[in-house]
Amino acid sequence: MDVQEAVAETTPVASAEDNGDAKRDGQRKFTMGPNDSLEGKLVYDGSVHVDGRAEGEFKVTGNLDVAQGATARISIEAANVTVKGQVEGSVTARDKLTLGKNARLSGDIVVRRLQIDDGASLNGHVRMGDIEQHGSGG
Amino acid sequence: MSSTGPAARNRTAAPAGNGSDGGHSSIVLGPRDRLVGQLYVEGDLRVAGTVEGGLEVTGSVEIDDGGRVTGPVTARDRLVVGRSGSLMGDVHVARLVVQDGATFSGKVSMGKQVEAPPKAVEQVHEAEPAIKPIEAVKAPEAAKPAAAIKPPPASRPGQTTRPPETKGRRR
Numbered sequence: 001m002d003v004q005e006a007v008a009e010t011t012p013v014a015s016a017e018d019n020g021d022a023k024r025d026g027q028r029k030f031t032m033g034p035n036d037s038l039e040g041k042l043v044y045d046g047s048v049h050v051d052g053r054a055e056g057e058f059k060v061t062g063n064l065d066v067a068q069g070a071t072a073r074i075s076i077e078a079a080n081v082t083v084k085g086q087v088e089g090s091v092t093a094r095d096k097l098t099l100g101k102n103a104r105l106s107g108d109i110v111v112r113r114l115q116i117d118d119g120a121s122l123n124g125h126v127r128m129g130d131i132e133q134h135g136s137g138g
Numbered sequence: 139m140s141s142t143g144p145a146a147r148n149r150t151a152a153p154a155g156n157g158s159d160g161g162h163s164s165i166v167l168g169p170r171d172r173l174v175g176q177l178y179v180e181g182d183l184r185v186a187g188t189v190e191g192g193l194e195v196t197g198s199v200e201i202d203d204g205g206r207v208t209g210p211v212t213a214r215d216r217l218v219v220g221r222s223g224s225l226m227g228d229v230h231v232a233r234l235v236v237q238d239g240a241t242f243s244g245k246v247s248m249g250k251q252v253e254a255p256p257k258a259v260e261q262v263h264e265a266e267p268a269i270k271p272i273e274a275v276k277a278p279e280a281a282k283p284a285a286a287i288k289p290p291p292a293s294r295p296g297q298t299t300r301p302p303e304t305k306g307r308r309r
Contacts, residue, residue: 113239
């Protein structure tokens, strides 16, 4: 399962200018901007910032956050997941999932810790507990 | 009866100085309190004790300070699961707050449907009742959920709470 399958089928996003694939404190970061879009499967060793439009499957060793105003139809697996935009799809947070006050999430979630701020909307099944981990990224 | 005015609606609530505001109940289940069964509240509810069963509240529900709820929760306004609260059950709410540290498992439904809160009795769907004799329809429906419910993992298997459908039908 640790095949690198980063596919950006549409617009080549996450421009590697300033922060596209920047290392910050030794942590790699994949940053999408509000006009970017990605369709496909992304397996990434680092953290991912989703903005704009995303569709597919994101499997991330670090953290993943979905910006306010972003729409994502993705299944997510990451350490910490923070949603401020709109997500349709399942979420697995190996540590914590945070839904910000404007977040809209519909999908089943598996988390170790959960925080939902007032104003967030959630439709789906919540399961809490230890997450089976099969090494992503390798 | 009309002379009693809004005070009549308060009669069910314990006026224990816990901030009931005009016409609304405000019920607090303290750390040593325990409820097994169905509770319907016109107002707000705060759970710091143990509840095994269904909660239906027209206002807000707050589960905190070691409060534990096992069962479905419907809140027309807001449900808060505090950092030391625990909720195992499906929830149907307009607003949901889960604080970091809280324990929560279940299905979450949020949306407009909460506007018309189903009274526990009326949850049996009433579509085309004329086709089959009512008794024949009701009996299997009442029996099914009771048989299908698997006992919650932590609680005693022998004591399952009655599903909301059967409440009020059997008397």
